Amino acid sequence: MISGAMRGQGEGDALARHLMKPENDEVLVIRPRGLGSPDIRGQIQELRALSLGGRTDRPIYHLHVDPEDLIVDNAGARARWWSLFEREFGLTAQPYCGVEHYKKDRRHEHRVYSLVRPSGQVIDLAHDFARREKVSRIVEYEFGAPAVRSKHARAIEKALRADGRDDVADWLVASGTLEAERPVARLSPQERLIQERTGVPLDDLRAAALAAWRESADGAGFLAALRRRGLDLREGRSGPVVVDGSGTAHLATRLVGAAARRADGTRIPAAAVRERLAGLTLKAHGDDHGRQAGRAHAGSPGAQALGGGAGHGAGAGRDAGGAVAHRDPDGAHAVGGRRGGGGVEHALDRLVARPATARLRARLRMLPPGRNAALAEALDAVRARRWIAVPGQTDMWGLPLVEPERRV
Template sequence: MISGAERGRGGDALAKHLLKPENDEVQVLTPRGLGSPDLIGQVRELVALSLGGRTDRPVYHVHVDPELTVEDNPGARAMWWRLFEAEFGLAGQPYCGAEHVKHGRSHEHRVYSLVRPDGRVVDLAFDFVRREKVSRIVEHAFGQEAVRSKHARAIERRLREEGRHDVADWLLASGTTEAERPVARLSPQERLIQERTGVPLDDLRAAALAAWRESADGAGFVEALRRRGLDLREGRSGPVIVDGTGTAHLATRLVGAAARRADGTRIPAADVKARLAGLTLAKHGETHGQDRGAHERGQVAQAPGGGPRDGAGAGRDAGGAVAHRDADRAHADRGRPVGRGVGDALDRLVARPAAARLRARLRLMAPAANRELAAALDSVRSRRWVAVPGVTDIWGLPITGDRPRLG
């Protein structure tokens, strides 16, 4: 059984997600405790019913997807929901949802209200492992193999505490309690980075590991990275490997994860730091990595070996330095100015094109808005302000009052 859940604010976007047309079939469920005729109205009603609770995330979106090998898909889902509601105390709580059919496989989404009628909020502590426990019970009941989980030992202990020794014994016999804990290929943050940059993280890891293994010292590692269109910079948490899009990846994590996936032995972070110690690295952002515009236009391609091709180094000079994406350096550091002082700001203003300076001057000289602001400021300045004896604000500072001018 595959399940997932997310707690949130609700809203029309959630309802539209449940109604997305990419599925072969969408069947809106009969809601419980709600009167709205459509799913968007039902989700709005769930949120409205939850206004009395002390939470800003009053709804719980849950989905369950039985394995293809389960012949009685509706029966497995019904049992899962029954056990799930008992586990979290959600029996009787209002919900709405939809059943999706995609490629001949059915799965179900439900959106629950987490606020009880008396205003208390449903306890979702350790919700992932609790949902995993429910899934193991259903898998056992429907003759399925136990799905591997890093929480297998904790689930087995909990099942015995609840008197479900039959399921606990089945789980123990499956070997999942002794198996090596599965490690996700990508963390949620890494998945988002990969989707944003379009650079496969596995390819990047492979390129970094190859550069590591063909080098003997820090300088050799840097050269090996550059031959693959990558670079090594100094980040906030240590050396970072910069890919063809200018995105930084912590070197210790990238090399260590690559080695673990390649041969099961992780290269310790201390070993990576020791090899790179003594290198003088430019800070990430000082020379802006690569030409982002070129990457977005598709001129930065990915190499079969994992890193960007030579085109990823577009903008580098013969010495390997990365050229600026704009000549006047006005948009350095991911769009933020490099200079932070008043002199830097004035220099940038003076360096602007004449037409831009003229437009700025006309805006400052402009009409009524500036005149009214100046008049209001003069009016405030012309008043006499005196402290009101014995009256202070919440910080203990005297409160002043406006005394009209006499004569």
């Protein structure tokens, strides 16, 4: 069983367009749970509205599951997977919507869940990848498919025994996957999406960053080597980031470490990267859109979108030229930053500038308990209504419109 997931805000129509993309041979909208909107776009917006009272800015959980060809009962395997998955994560009562995709003789299913309960509690997704892998191993066992290799195989076997599924655990041990070499994905789902969006191959970027690292001996040399390749180094939220030709930031420690591991199997420790870059004064990523005055590098790898001039404007942790001092080895900024008390004067401006949905969530959290209970009851009343198809009427996708059932 192949599964993938991504957590997000659900804003805009990108997710709805992805679910309804016409490149599939067939798209079948599945019956939603706890939602009344007649189309996928409206259902996702409804999920967002139902989640506004939760303490999270990523209330939407989008998943897909794709049974392997060796599983004959595709629909049965999917139904069993979703049942086990919902019990594993406590999603059995959560509203969701979704579609089935049929393409190249294979059928798989997407679902979009709300992670916020009516009480405002946010569902815990800790270790969600390994937990979904455990669900997949159970389905593979029950439907007679071979066990898929996983880097979490030992943790899955332990969890299965804790759940009382010794039968599946014994099958997993007998399959030999616990002793097999741990597979490493070339790209994570998020990295794959970034690569598709930017058009910058991540393997090429890693190779360029590693080459710059190996031909330099200090931070200044690394920065110069990156710029010769049409890249740049900036200060990000979690440390220095390598900025590619599209202006997209990649954490330097992760980029260099992953490149070295793929090149010769030896990972460069993050501490070694931080030590070499300690003391560098870097501009914050986002100043002049993460771009240096680098038109001279336009022909080099990854530099198609580089351009622009130096950034301007001082702020918290920046000097008069807009630069941000890199963190010292103990984690503090050499200039400014939280330890220096910088940025406090801008707190009110940042609060006012938050999106309207974030401000609404904050107001909902401040309501008295009785008001929250009334809101939850009103939402439950909408969910409980029964909906019926309107004869002869469809939406823009050709799907039947629905309306509340009239009770006589």
